[in-house]
Amino acid sequence: MSLKARIAALIEAQGPMSVAQFMTIALLDPKEGYYPNREAIGAAGDFITAPEVSQMFGEMIGLWLVQAWADQGCPKNPRLVELGPGRGTLMADILRTAAVAPEFLADLDVVMIEASPAMQAQQADKLRGLGTDLSWQAQFDDHLGDRPLFLVANEFFDALPVRQYVKTERGWCERMVTALDGELQFALAPVPAPKASVPAGREAAPDGGVFETSPASTALAEEIARIIATKGGAGLILDYGYGEAAGFSETLQAVSGHRFAEALYDPGHDDISAHVDFASLAAAGKRGGASVFGPTTQGMFLANIGITERAEQLMKANPESSRDLLTAIERLIGNDQMGQLFKVLAFAPPSITDMAGFAP
Ligand code: SAH
Secondary structure: OOHHHHHHHHHHHHOOEEHHHHHHHHHHOOOOOHHHHOOOEOOOOOEOOHHHHOHHHHHHHHHHHHHHHHHOOOOOOOEEEEEOOOOOHHHHHHHHHHHHOHHHHHOOEEEEEOOOHHHHHHHHHHHOOOOOEEEEEOOOOHHHHOOOEEEEEEOOHHHOOOEEEEEEOOEEEEEEEEEEOOEEEEEEOOOOOOHHHOOOOOOOOOOOOEEEEOHHHHHHHHHHHHHHHHHOEEEEEEEEEEOOOOOOOOOOEEEEOOEEEOOOOOEOOEEEEOOEEHHHHHHHHHHOOOEEEEEEEHHHHHHHOOHHHHHHHHHHHOHHHHHHHHHHHHHHHOOOOHHHHEEEEEEEOOOOOOOOOOOO
């Protein structure tokens, strides 16, 4: 039975499911979910991420992390956590670059948070032989709160489930997934959502306006911020999304073979994600007690921490790859490419008042 047929059968047995539940099953079902079973990332997959565009991305992030560690007096026993490490490329580039600070690497504990066993295996392959103490967990948990926490998440939060509410004459009704003759479709819950689900200040929406929340994302961001605020460390979240308060349109999207697809059409086969609401993540970071920097754009962030200078250095050393390096830089920071749509947010302990890459 296809994953779509299984979801339809589940809905027939139990009633409509939230968009969040649909996303979770479509992305992570162990047998037929997207991440455990598809070649998601890369030219042959469905999308390309910044670390796959160029090693310069991971190098700059590696330097940023080492700088944040040094700025806090080089705390002992740091832990480096990556959320959703994909093919392991970003972590490989970070660890290679962090060799500039052998004391950082010396007693570093590296933890990869990865739900998909297939992706875990790919990451282990990539990172074998790097000589660092590595382990894997399917989920972030509070056991990771006992050391200074240096954390990076690139294109992770967009994969976390969102709930959607639609403004109607009756109030805000949750958008659900239902099934008809084996096909999946959206339908509104007949009863409006309790007031607490929809934050104050959102009443101005037109009829049909959609409001999205990602409780899984904000809870995780708050937990990370709380650890960084109390134990030290720094967190860097990069993703596509909006920096200001969100509008009233939905952002759930499906992508297959580098093209957009219908979100409900082929669960397990297509990637599904939603724009990250950086204003909510920033607010969660403050609730957790951290100093919050940004959101700024990926273009500004990478330019501020010197990616152009790094490209010039590489071009001098390898003039024959100048054209490729220029293309990569344009892709990462160009306003019509990843530079503007992608945002960056950082957390640090409350004593830290400025942070590389962010305007003071
Ligand atoms: N950071 C990588 C990959 C981004 S794709 C890069 O930039 O290339 C998203 C990654 O997060 C994949 O590795 C996917 O398997 C993992 N993932 C998605 N949802 C997850 C969840 N809820 N918990 C843990 N890992 C998840």
